[in-house]
Amino acid sequence: MTIDATERRIIAATQSGLSLTASPYAIVAGQLGLTEDEVIARMADMQARGIIRRIALAPNHYALGMLANGMSVWDVDDTKAETLGDKVGALPFVSHSYLRPRAPGWPYCLFAMIHGNTRAEVEEKRKLIAEILGDACRSNDILYSTRILKKTGMRISGGS
Amino acid sequence: MRRTTLPDDALDATDRAILNALQDGFPISKHPFAEAGAALGVTEDDLIERIRNMREIGAITRFGPFYDAAAMGGAFCLCAMAVPQADFDATVTLVNAHAEVAHNYERTHPLNMWFVLACETEKGIGRVADEIEAETGLAVLRFPKLREFFVGFRVQA
Numbered sequence: 001m002t003i004d005a006t007e008r009r010i011i012a013a014t015q016s017g018l019s020l021t022a023s024p025y026a027i028v029a030g031q032l033g034l035t036e037d038e039v040i041a042r043m044a045d046m047q048a049r050g051i052i053r054r055i056a057l058a059p060n061h062y063a064l065g066m067l068a069n070g071m072s073v074w075d076v077d078d079t080k081a082e083t084l085g086d087k088v089g090a091l092p093f094v095s096h097s098y099l100r101p102r103a104p105g106w107p108y109c110l111f112a113m114i115h116g117n118t119r120a121e122v123e124e125k126r127k128l129i130a131e132i133l134g135d136a137c138r139s140n141d142i143l144y145s146t147r148i149l150k151k152t153g154m155r156i157s158g159g160s
Numbered sequence: 161m162r163r164t165t166l167p168d169d170a171l172d173a174t175d176r177a178i179l180n181a182l183q184d185g186f187p188i189s190k191h192p193f194a195e196a197g198a199a200l201g202v203t204e205d206d207l208i209e210r211i212r213n214m215r216e217i218g219a220i221t222r223f224g225p226f227y228d229a230a231a232m233g234g235a236f237c238l239c240a241m242a243v244p245q246a247d248f249d250a251t252v253t254l255v256n257a258h259a260e261v262a263h264n265y266e267r268t269h270p271l272n273m274w275f276v277l278a279c280e281t282e283k284g285i286g287r288v289a290d291e292i293e294a295e296t297g298l299a300v301l302r303f304p305k306l307r308e309f310f311v312g313f314r315v316q317a
């Protein structure tokens with residue numbers, strides 16, 4: 001997946017958000033010296049290629065009462081991991097789901113971030129995942145975050 | 161970012177309908193708010209004003225395109241360390257000093273420090289992880305993603 005210089009500039013100009021004005025893509029165009037039609041065509045194309053996953057608003061799940069989250073981790077049979085990972089990712093309370101390598105002392109390969117209003121609710125949802133995985137899962141654990149030690153956005157520069 | 165729950169009356173039914181609908185997508189067009197508003201039964205101006213208000217009170221964290229991080233040309237890796245409690249604060253300082261450390265969380269597990277490295281290249285990931293090992297004397301386990309699953313996560317407002 002590659003992006004050209006114009007796309008890179010559009011990403012840099014929009015990665016922190018769109019303006020709340022009637023024609024936000026015209027604002028981006030004005031900043032970059034492009035036409036509104038060009039920006040619209042480029043962004044539609046990036047969306048079709050999967051570079052833009054979606055244009056959307058992100059609710060603050062804490063503000064809406066989802067105060068608990070845990071990183072659940074599962075030791076799943078490798079031959080079934082992809083199929084089962086698809087099922088786990090599709091659950092409405094899972095915000096991220098990945099296959100990752102195992103490590104010494106770390107048997108888990110499937111990671112799924114679970115969100116809920118309370119830790120008890122997160123544990124209920126963890127049981128639902130355990131049911132979906134069934135015998136294909138040998139062991140699992142959940143890691144709750146106790147402190148944010150650092151959080152910075154990932155940013156790219158617009159280039160010269 | 162606001163990390164506490166809003167009072168129940170902070171959002172009305174229209175705000176909640178907007179939150180639920182616009183998590184899934186927003187038009188790329190000349191008058192996207194008018195278009196999205198029409199589907200929700202609100203005017204262009206009202207939709208803009210409501211999103212502005214929800215951003216101000218912290219009900220939404222972002223409004224705009226969500227980019228695939230890999231498409232932006234970088235390399236990313238989740239890393240974990242088992243840090244002895246007595247060395248924890250000193251280790252946080254050493255790890256966070258690297259600009260490539262994007263997020264870092266303390267978690268409930270013998271592997272109690274989990275962070276994401278974001279570098280320009282794959283080589284950069286190995287270099288920074290090795291540097292952190294040398295500086296702290298602790299192993300940095302590396303968990304690059306092998307496969308990312310599509311997630312259907314939506315918050316019901």
